Structure formats: structure tokens, C-alpha cells
Amino acid sequence: MSTSESGSRPVFRREGPDWWRGAVIYQIYPRSYQDSAGDGVGDLAGIARRLPHIASLGVDAVWISPFFTSPMRDFGYDVADYCDVDPMFGTLADFDTVIATAHGLGLRVMIDLVLSHSSDQHPWFKESRQSRDNPKSDWYVWADAKPDGTPPNNWMSLFGGSAWEWDGRRMQYFLHNFLTTQPDLNFHNPDVQEALLDVERFWLKRGVDGFRLDVVNFYFADKYLRDNPALPPERRNDSIAPGVNPYNWQEHLYSKNQPENLEFLKRFRAEMVPYEAAAVGEVGDAQKGLEIMAEYTSGGDKVQMCYPFELLQPHRITAQQTAAVFRRLGHAAPDAWPCWALSNHDVERHVTRWNLSQAAARTYTVLTLCLRGSVCLYQGEELGLADVDLAFEDIRDPYGLQFWPEYKGRDGCRTPMVWDPDAPNGGFSEGKPWLPIGAEHLPKAVAAQEEDPASMLNHYRRAIALRQRHPVLADGHHDGVHAVGDIVYFTRFDSDEALFCAFNLGETGSDMSLPQGNWVSVAQSISGAEPDGTGSVHLAPWQCCLARRAA
Structure with a gap:
């Protein structure tokens, strides 16, 4: 366990190896958080300066998007050195200050590891592309052309076009699931796995409390490089790639989601155990993201959490869809642990994406913070920001x-x-x-909302405080997630408490009955709807009811 700047042990809101269960994690996009150097780009010193704001929200941890050495073709998600800081963001000493400052404020720090691919400027790739017989020749996914010179198979890149790029030095194609400057590492090579575990060890020793694993389901590609089958138009989904991208026209059976990944994730988890660190994986899959998440987080020996794209999809999730997500999740693996997010750095902010009113945005915030699982909040979300x-x-x-x-x-x-x-x-x-x-x-802006009790900023603080005040919301069970019309509802419970949660996700008011028992309203400033004493409650449009079962 790392120590704070004074040398004392940090005091975190949740202690022990299971601190991540139900944690609220705040995502920082370093380029855009706070610039301390005056060059127009955010940096680590700026993050350290603004950590008190994050602590004031009541969250448990921060996730910092990549700050590693990079040519910035994909703004840090193309890593040229996994164990150093890009000069535009500062130095390793600046990162140490971030760790010490965060720990002093009771915040854990998670960093974004991009392991499926590197930059083409990484020394590993520079060596690999020199010949077919150098020590790192097999560290990336290389393949011969077909007899007619075309790529080895039909795999598509998320950035459009073929996932294969020709290299004239080796007279072979290399795989890139993203930009052509982001070649995919060959996880079938044990030396590659060990090198990436060394990266994990480096940052754990530096004091990080966990990792966000970029596109965790992309690590392995099919060793036989088989073609992906076509996906019928009625099954296409634009939650991972925009609808104009032909990536959506394939069922990605072989270019990702390979079974060999499970053993690597077990090795990755084992390295975190002595540090009580945790990982959340990004599952990029439009067809079976929930099932993959369940596979990666169940059993207690792989990653602790994954976030699928069900709440990041382009179309507003309804009450009926919310209930359906939890039915699928329960069927796939009851002990799987999701990490829910409404917005992040890869999608339109949900206020814009779903065209939400302020009332609707507030309701979705409370809903997300009441769902079983952990939660990621994206910087500026607490201000109610829309896309520019x-x-x-x-x-x-x-x-x-x-x-x-x-x-x-x-x-x-x-x-x-x-x-x-x-x-x-x-x-x-x-x-x-x-x-x-x-x-x-x-x-x-933060200063404009700070003193207004009715501001979105203070609404987020109250909603997070509700979750922290009632641990049943963070780690309790639920009786299933149900929907009737526009209302989604469930009961969270543990040995100490039961909380009934209902949310009207529509424009029409509706009455509903509460479960049997004596229910007392909690967090009235957040919910607005109160049981009428006869076992029912009226929910106005975009209103919620939060009630505790009285003894």
C-alpha cells in the first residue's frame, strides 16, 4: 500500500482488497483537465492541482487516461514507451506528486494501460519490422499476403478499411485493429506477455491502485487468421463504431474475443493481489459485450470489473432495455461485476447523445449510482456539459x-x-x-455552480453521497431489475438495509405499487417522489422514488 506525502498510510473510503466493489471512479482526460504550463495542453501538475475538486465529489478513485510517451497520433492511445511520461504531460516525478496528492485526499489512482497495440514508434515495433528473424520479429501480428498480394484475411479496422498494413521491409502485412500507426502486439508470444506484465509491475511499484485496460477483449487474435463472417444488416449495431464504418458489417469471431485471453487475465490479476489493486476492462463488442464482461469478471481470478457499452450506446436506454440488460447479465453470470458509464472520452456526452433535458440527465445520474456494479464518471459530466x-x-x-x-x-x-x-x-x-x-x-464552470445548491454539480455530490451513505447501493444484492411502461425499478438489499428504487424514464406521470412493507422516503432532495402511505407512489416525468424499508 502506498503512503501519502507525509508518510502516513492513506485513509480511503473503502479499505481492503474489495474496495473496487461499488466504487465510483472519476475519469480524467489529461490533455483537457488543467494546463499548468501555459501551452494549451493539460498535464499531470494540473491534475494534481485539481484533485481537491474530485475529492469534493465524494468519489473513490480517479482513472487517468494515457500520459505515456507517444507520438500522439491517437492522443496517447499509441504508446511509444510504457514506463515513462510524455514531456507534454510532465515527468515521472510529476506523476509521483499526483499519487501522493491523491492518496493524501483519500483517492485511489488507476491508470489507463493500452496493451493490445503499441505505437509504430515503439522500439519493439521498430526492431520487429526490420526482418523476419530478429529477436522481436514475432512480437507483433505479421502475416504473408495471399497469392494475389491482398491482405491475409477480411478483418476490418475500427478506423475504417482493412485491418492489415503492408510493410515493404518484411514483405508482409501487420495487423492493426485501429490506426495503421498502432500495430497489434502478438499475445501468443510468451515474451510479449511477460514484457507487458513487467509494465504492470512497474506501475504497481510506483504506487498505482489499479488499471483501466483499453479494449481488453482485443488482446488475442485467432492464431489461424480465419475470416470473420458477414453480419446481416438487421444485426448490425453502431454502439462500438459509427454507422458509416463498415466495421459493423462483420461478426468479429476471430479478430478478438479469443479464449486464450482468459489465462492472460488470470496472470494479470495475480500481479495485483499483493497491492490490493483492481482493474476495469473496456469490452469493445456490439453483439455480446455483456457475455464477455461476465466471462472476464466471474470466478474472482480475472479482472475485477468490465464496462460494456449498454449505457454508452447511441440511443437512449429505456426502462425496458435497462431491465433486459440485467436479465442478460444474470443469465450470463450472476457474479459478474459491471462498471457502468454514461459518458467517456470515446463517445458523445450522454446529454448530447440522448438529447436529455436537465431533469432527464439528473434522473439517469441517480439511476446509474443505484445500479448494482461500480460506476465511472467522465470529467465535466458533473457539470452537465454537452458536446461542443x-x-x-x-x-x-x-x-x-x-x-x-x-x-x-x-x-x-x-x-x-x-x-x-x-x-x-x-x-x-x-x-x-x-x-x-x-x-x-x-x-x-465549476466556480459558477459551486455555491448554487440546485446546480448539477451539487446534484452529483448529493447522488454520490447517497451511495456512500447507503453501502447497500454499492455492494448489496438486488431482486432483479424490472420495468413497467417507462418505469424501471428494483430493490437493493443486504443484511442491514433494503432500499426500493424506482425511476420514471418518460414524459408521462405514473402510479406504481411498492413491495410489501413500510417504506420511508430517503434523499428527498434527489428523488422528489414520496410513498403516499398506502403502498403506492406517484412518479412525475423524470422523477424517482428512493425509499428505505422501516424496521
């Missing part, structure tokens, strides 16, 4: 540049955090920000 509509000349995201204008990319959700409406650039930077500040964001 950027002009083409401001777009930096290679995904947006590839598919503009049908898909504008991810920059709209990555614009800088706003701290003070009266400060230059919203208090983010004294220089020109790397992405424009949304003028519509300034009235929602």
Missing part, C-alpha cells in the same frame, strides 16, 4: 477526420474542462487550448 459542436478546421481526432461530416469524431466530448467563467479559457489554460473551449460551457 466544432468546426472541421478544429477537429484533431483521426476518427473524425476519416469520416467527416457523417461522423464528427470524438473531439466534441474532449474539449477542456471549465473551472471559472471569468478566467481566460475558463481557467483551463493561459495559452491557446488544444481544442476550443465551448462558449456554452462557461456558465456551467
Whole structure:
């Protein structure tokens, strides 16, 4: 266990190896959080400065998106050195300050490991591409062309087009599930696995409390490189890739989701045990993400948590769909542990994506914090920020540049955090920000919301405090998730408490009956609806009822 700056043991809200169960994790996108150097790009020193804001929310941990050495073709998700900090973000000493500051505030620190692929500027790939017989020749997925010179199979890249890129030095293709500058590592090679476990060990020794594992289901590709089958149009889903991307036209049976991954995840988990560290994996799959999540988190010997895309999908999730998600999850593996997120750095913010009113956004926040599982919040979500509509000349995201204008990319959700409406650039930077500040964001800056009890910021604080005040919401059981019309409801319970939770996700008021018993309203400032004393409750549009069973 790491210690705080004073040398004393950190005091965390949840102690012990299972601290992650029900934890609330705050995601930081470093480029856009706080610039301390005046160059328009956020950095680690800026993160350290703003950690008190995160602590004030009542969350348990922070997840910091990649800050490693990188040519920044995919803004840090193309790593050239897994064990150093890119100069634009600072130094390893700055990262140590982040750890010490966070621990001093009772926050754990999770970092984003991108293990499925590296940058083509990584020394491993530079050596691998030199010849077919050098010591690292098999560290990446290489394959011969077909007799006619075309790629080895039909696999598609998430960034559009073939997942194979020709290399004239080796006279072979290499696999890239993402950009051509992000070659896929060959996890079938034991030396590659060991090198990546060394990366994990490096950061654990440095004091991190866990990891977010980027595209955790992409680590292994089919060793026989078999073609993926076509996916019928009626089964296509644009929750992972935008609808304009032909990636959605395949069933990705062989390019990811391979069974060999389970043994590697067990090895990864074993390294974390002495440190009481935890990992949350990103499951990128539109067809069977819940089932993969269940497989990766069940049994207590792989990753602790995964987040699927059910709440990150383009279309607003309804009460009926929410209930269906939990039915599928319960069928796949009752002991699986999800980590729910409404927004992150890869999708439109949910306020924009689902075209939510403020009332609707507040209700979805409380719903997410009452669901069984852990929760990730994305920076600025606590301010109620929407996406910024950027002009083409401001777009930096290679995904947006590839598919503009049908898909504008991810920059709209990555614009800088706003701290003070009266400060230059919203208090983010004294220089020109790397992405424009949304003028519509300034009235929602932290300083503008801080003293308003009715602000979205303080709503998030109250909703998180509710979860922390009632541990049953973090780690309790539930009686299944049910839906009637636009209302989704469930009861969370443990040996100490039972909480009834109901949410109207529609525009029409409705009455519903409560389970048998004497129920007393809790968190009235959040829920708004109160049992009427006769065993029923009226839920106005976008209203929720939270009630505790009285003794």
C-alpha cells in the first residue's frame, strides 16, 4: 500500500482488497483537465492541482487516461514507451506528486494501460519490422499476403478499411485493429506477455491502485487468421463504431474475443493481489459485450470489473432495455461485476447523445449510482456539459477526420474542462487550448455552480453521497431489475438495509405499487417522489422514488 506525502498510510473510503466493489471512479482526460504550463495542453501538475475538486465529489478513485510517451497520433492511445511520461504531460516525478496528492485526499489512482497495440514508434515495433528473424520479429501480428498480394484475411479496422498494413521491409502485412500507426502486439508470444506484465509491475511499484485496460477483449487474435463472417444488416449495431464504418458489417469471431485471453487475465490479476489493486476492462463488442464482461469478471481470478457499452450506446436506454440488460447479465453470470458509464472520452456526452433535458440527465445520474456494479464518471459530466459542436478546421481526432461530416469524431466530448467563467479559457489554460473551449460551457464552470445548491454539480455530490451513505447501493444484492411502461425499478438489499428504487424514464406521470412493507422516503432532495402511505407512489416525468424499508 502506498503512503501519502507525509508518510502516513492513506485513509480511503473503502479499505481492503474489495474496495473496487461499488466504487465510483472519476475519469480524467489529461490533455483537457488543467494546463499548468501555459501551452494549451493539460498535464499531470494540473491534475494534481485539481484533485481537491474530485475529492469534493465524494468519489473513490480517479482513472487517468494515457500520459505515456507517444507520438500522439491517437492522443496517447499509441504508446511509444510504457514506463515513462510524455514531456507534454510532465515527468515521472510529476506523476509521483499526483499519487501522493491523491492518496493524501483519500483517492485511489488507476491508470489507463493500452496493451493490445503499441505505437509504430515503439522500439519493439521498430526492431520487429526490420526482418523476419530478429529477436522481436514475432512480437507483433505479421502475416504473408495471399497469392494475389491482398491482405491475409477480411478483418476490418475500427478506423475504417482493412485491418492489415503492408510493410515493404518484411514483405508482409501487420495487423492493426485501429490506426495503421498502432500495430497489434502478438499475445501468443510468451515474451510479449511477460514484457507487458513487467509494465504492470512497474506501475504497481510506483504506487498505482489499479488499471483501466483499453479494449481488453482485443488482446488475442485467432492464431489461424480465419475470416470473420458477414453480419446481416438487421444485426448490425453502431454502439462500438459509427454507422458509416463498415466495421459493423462483420461478426468479429476471430479478430478478438479469443479464449486464450482468459489465462492472460488470470496472470494479470495475480500481479495485483499483493497491492490490493483492481482493474476495469473496456469490452469493445456490439453483439455480446455483456457475455464477455461476465466471462472476464466471474470466478474472482480475472479482472475485477468490465464496462460494456449498454449505457454508452447511441440511443437512449429505456426502462425496458435497462431491465433486459440485467436479465442478460444474470443469465450470463450472476457474479459478474459491471462498471457502468454514461459518458467517456470515446463517445458523445450522454446529454448530447440522448438529447436529455436537465431533469432527464439528473434522473439517469441517480439511476446509474443505484445500479448494482461500480460506476465511472467522465470529467465535466458533473457539470452537465454537452458536446461542443466544432468546426472541421478544429477537429484533431483521426476518427473524425476519416469520416467527416457523417461522423464528427470524438473531439466534441474532449474539449477542456471549465473551472471559472471569468478566467481566460475558463481557467483551463493561459495559452491557446488544444481544442476550443465551448462558449456554452462557461456558465456551467465549476466556480459558477459551486455555491448554487440546485446546480448539477451539487446534484452529483448529493447522488454520490447517497451511495456512500447507503453501502447497500454499492455492494448489496438486488431482486432483479424490472420495468413497467417507462418505469424501471428494483430493490437493493443486504443484511442491514433494503432500499426500493424506482425511476420514471418518460414524459408521462405514473402510479406504481411498492413491495410489501413500510417504506420511508430517503434523499428527498434527489428523488422528489414520496410513498403516499398506502403502498403506492406517484412518479412525475423524470422523477424517482428512493425509499428505505422501516424496521
